Amino acid sequence: MSGFEQLFPGTLPRLVMFDLDGTLIDSVPDLAAAVDRMLLELGRPPAGLEAVRHWVGNGAQVLVRRALAGDIDHAAVDDELAERALALFMEAYADNHELTVVYPGVRDTLRWLRKQGVEMALITNKPERFVAPLLDQMKIGRYFRWIIGGDTLAQKKPDPAALLFVMKMAGVSAEQSLFVGDSRSDVLAAKAAGVQCVGLSYGYNHGRPIDDESPSLVIDDLRLLLPGCLVTDTGITLADLQAPQSRDNNVVVTGKFWMKVIKALARWRWRA
Numbered sequence: 001m002s003g004f005e006q007l008f009p010g011t012l013p014r015l016v017m018f019d020l021d022g023t024l025i026d027s028v029p030d031l032a033a034a035v036d037r038m039l040l041e042l043g044r045p046p047a048g049l050e051a052v053r054h055w056v057g058n059g060a061q062v063l064v065r066r067a068l069a070g071d072i073d074h075a076a077v078d079d080e081l082a083e084r085a086l087a088l089f090m091e092a093y094a095d096n097h098e099l100t101v102v103y104p105g106v107r108d109t110l111r112w113l114r115k116q117g118v119e120m121a122l123i124t125n126k127p128e129r130f131v132a133p134l135l136d137q138m139k140i141g142r143y144f145r146w147i148i149g150g151d152t153l154a155q156k157k158p159d160p161a162a163l164l165f166v167m168k169m170a171g172v173s174a175e176q177s178l179f180v181g182d183s184r185s186d187v188l189a190a191k192a193a194g195v196q197c198v199g200l201s202y203g204y205n206h207g208r209p210i211d212d213e214s215p216s217l218v219i220d221d222l223r224l225l226l227p228g229c230l231v232t233d234t235g236i237t238l239a240d241l242q243a244p245q246s247r248d249n250n251v252v253v254t255g256k257f258w259m260k261v262i263k264a265l266a267r268w269r270w271r272a
Contacts, residue, residue: 003217003225007178007196012118015172017163017195018144019181020124020131021056022203024106025138027126028053029099034092035067041088042081044068054207057183059125059150064089072206093130102138103202105236109222110143121166125150125157125185146170158188163195180222187213198225 004012021027028049036046047055047067055066064086065074113120120143124131128149135141146169148162155161167177174194179186182203187210190197199215200222211218223229223236 002227002229003198003219005227007198007216012116013178014176015119015121015167015170015178016113017121017123017166017177017179019157019179019183019186020122020126020134022182022205023103023180023186023200024122024140025100025102025134027097027100027134028056028204030096031056031063031093033099034089034096035063037092038064038085038088039067042085053204056204057125057185057206059156060089060093060127061086090127097134097137100134100138102140103222105221105223107140109226110140112226114143119170119172120144121146121148121170123148123157123162123166123179123189128152158185158192160189160193163189163193167193167195180225182210184208184213187215190215 007013018024021031032047032049032052035052036048039046047070051070052063052067055063055072061082062074065077065082066072067089068074068077068082068085110120122131122135122144126134126149128151131147131149132141135144135147141147146166148166150156153161153165163177163179167174177193177195178198179190179193179195180198180200181187181190182200183205187197187199196216199210199213199218201210201218201220203210205213219225221236224231229236
């Protein structure tokens, strides 16, 4: 039985919201490179890939503070140093996405959902300025009608504000919605919003199994959500399913204020 059949018997969700890093893309190699460059410029030793993999998930500010602390606990980091380091990190990461890749099954899943007419949104703690260029590079931005970055709203995950905002924009209830992520922040945000949550086992989650966070369902590949998904010795494939005509897929980037929404519409409308 597929994930959707377990969570939404006899139907499909009307809205699926996705996390980005650790869920749709593996961005840690590029994040680690930017963190190490920042540390070296501050005269500190590099952190390395595995350490950064445990630190990501709560936004750039927290990642930088953890890198300065050399630990997930960053309470003792000086705020002035953190601000300086954040500027260095943002500069280092801005044009450094060459090592980022889309996880297996992601494009198949997004394509299938669009064919079914399911609305999709992206809710990430990554700073908004990095999201659109990265989605362009990964060629998956056209699937999302709403995109919210870590600084789009005043709150970021695990606060449920972004999920509630998207559901209101979509006119969809929590019972008709699903959130898909890889971390504790994602699960907590979904639960606070009253939304079922699917956890991806391959993500980051600070080095802990996603099962520990008790999402509604844990899967190893996004395609396991889909009816007709076949697991064989050679991998995962999808049956040739008939799908209704997809709805208009104009992409909207939501912002802090309505003016930001209007400007974002102009920037993204060419994707339709």
